[in-house]
Amino acid sequence: MALRQAWEWERWKAMGQHAFFVTVLALSMPGALAGADMTTGAALSRIGPAVGLALWYAYWIALRGGADRPPLPYLVGALSGWAVMATVDPAFLPVAVAVLSPYWLRRAWWSAGGMLVLGAGWSWQSLTTDGSVDVRALTGCVLGTAVAVTITCYVATLDHESHKRQRLLDELTATQAERAAAERQAGTLAERQRLAREVHDTLTQGFASIAMLLDAARDDLPPDSPAARRVEQAMRTARDNLAESRRLVHALRPAPLDRTHLAEAVRELTARLAEETGTEAYTVVTGRPAALPPSTEGELLRVVQEALTNARRHARAMSVSVTLSYLGDVLAIDIQDDGTGFAPIARHPGVGLTTMRERIAALHGTFAVESAPGEGTTVAVTVPLPVEPSASDPSAVSGTERMAPAS
Template identity: 45%
Template structure:
């Protein structure tokens, strides 16, 4: 499409030059004066400034060009009325894109040429009328053809842009579907292997503990196995955030904090601020997984009394922060931890950011922000 536009511009330049030479060569040669030559050269240079040295969009005919070109044409017309039809050169860019303007210019120039002949000779021959009409019809047909080709090109460009956008959307949807399918597969594999295995080990250890209730090592093994069973279930839940399918991100966060309170006794709650806006499914999933990871870290390591999840809908981004009042940690030493690295990677893949604010004994806050460009679907 761009090559066609370049070709169209070349034909426009050829039309301008040929018409300018055709309509000005005779009066310039016959008159033998310097001023018409200067004005014709000025008109050619003025056109080159606006349409050769710069690259206007189709249909973009700047008003300064029209005013400047019109003044130069009026100067030529004042010197010699034979330069009347040069006006079509000034309107050449319009003739390529605006069929009505082109037709008016063609008819005006044909009528102006007849008026000029009458002004010189005092009469107009029928042959001159016929020739003028034939030229006007031919030029009008050319203008109409150029305009129809330009419209067809614009329509094709629109269709190609729509097709490309649809293909990109389909590819993005297929990628997301592929990612979702792979996560579902991983979730099933983990559930059917590790989770089930941990559950079986827990049952066996519980049976063993019933016969050896005071065995310290057996008790520790049972505790560690239960923790790993809970972790494997958390991973499966993270891979398959079913809460989103049922209720959306705000309610999923409320359920997450509710489960934390029910299972641990920690005072946990969710706060939603700002005006809710629709989020793409993959954005909701990534934010929920960050929240799940942050809550799991607080549950395992923080020994917190309170955990607060806050989802803030702002003008230019959506922010999720998870705060606990636990023991805190040194963010620099923990930066290489697997959980924080995964959360940071999730946000970077979305074009967002992840910040961790904490200090020993001062609690911890994990802040995830996603810009509006991602939320609106720009990938």
């Protein structure tokens, strides 16, 4: 609403400025054309420059939108035309008020100085034309100039305050938008925390209890009996689902980012993978780590989590590496494994790959998967970094750093 009102004010102000220019120019014409001895040539010498000035104003101010910020070519051309007109006939002296009207509302000192110059010019014109200046006429000129200076300064002050108020409204709107985004992010994180707690307190605890009961039941059965084998299969399934529910909790609640930055959080993920599976998993950081917005780091961490989960569940890899390369204006992340691989063209993308691609697209980055049967898989991600990188992560070391696989 405030933006619309500001736009309406600017539009009406521009229309008033155009009307003021036309009115002053039109009122100056009768005085310039007055006189019994006015010939056609003399009339054309007055009408021609006036029409040219009007066309010059219409092109630079009305058509090209220079009412708000008048360009320098308009000022040079308009003042030159006014000087010619005032030389031909002093009746065109007041046209300077119209010529400089785009500047009255922007510069109060210009307004005052212009009015004083015009008053002095009118007095000089009267002196040179009549040989003397009437006291009453001079007094009227001084009073008129003072009133004009006061009015233009007052209008310029109002316009300045209007622009100042508009800037404050713009800042308030931007602040409200940032606050709304922060509240949405906080709400999303809170909902993820709630879901993580629910999954942990229900599914995770339930699978853990089932695994314990099946383990106890297996001990009561004869070894190598059909029932014992079925219980063993059920116990493995319960344990697999227990591990999956725990990974889901970690995905919903990226706790590492609550304590540190992206590079250290990724190190913790690869260390956990190495500890839980015995796979050689490590993290490499190159360049000077730059801090990203928390929401961006959270999305990137979830992409790395999903890629590591795929390597853990499907690739049967012996080695997994995550490389974070800070390249000045771009962060490149490569998750590579030496597992079974697959043919990306022949395989329909699953939910995990689709979700990762959507997350990176929302960050205005690029996402690619390179794989071939028997040759492992590489997930390549790039996202833009801030133009002026923040202070480097104190927990990260410049150059190349590698974390050895956990025992």
